[in-house]
Amino acid sequence: MTEKKVTMRVFGMTCDDCVRTVTDGLEKQGADVLSISLSNGIAIVKIDDAKISAENLIKAPVFGEESHYKAQLRRVE
Numbered sequence: 001m002t003e004k005k006v007t008m009r010v011f012g013m014t015c016d017d018c019v020r021t022v023t024d025g026l027e028k029q030g031a032d033v034l035s036i037s038l039s040n041g042i043a044i045v046k047i048d049d050a051k052i053s054a055e056n057l058i059k060a061p062v063f064g065e066e067s068h069y070k071a072q073l074r075r076v077e
Contacts, residue, residue: 026057032045
């Protein structure tokens with residue numbers, strides 16, 4: 001198990017329900033959500049790199065074609 005801290009920019013969030021939806025979507029992929037800021041659109045999560053990569057995390061269904069949320073990787077530590 002290799003834990004990584006992933007910082008990403010999330011586009012399309014406009015309210016607390018959006019934050020909740022993105023949080024749920026990330027958790028379904030196995031991410032441990034540390035924080036999501038609605039004001040600056042930054043999400044910080046912890047992942048097990050053996051289960052999901054940061055690159056695949058931003059391709060999660062919550063950020064898919066049918067979703068208005070999009071994500072961009074900023075940092076992986």
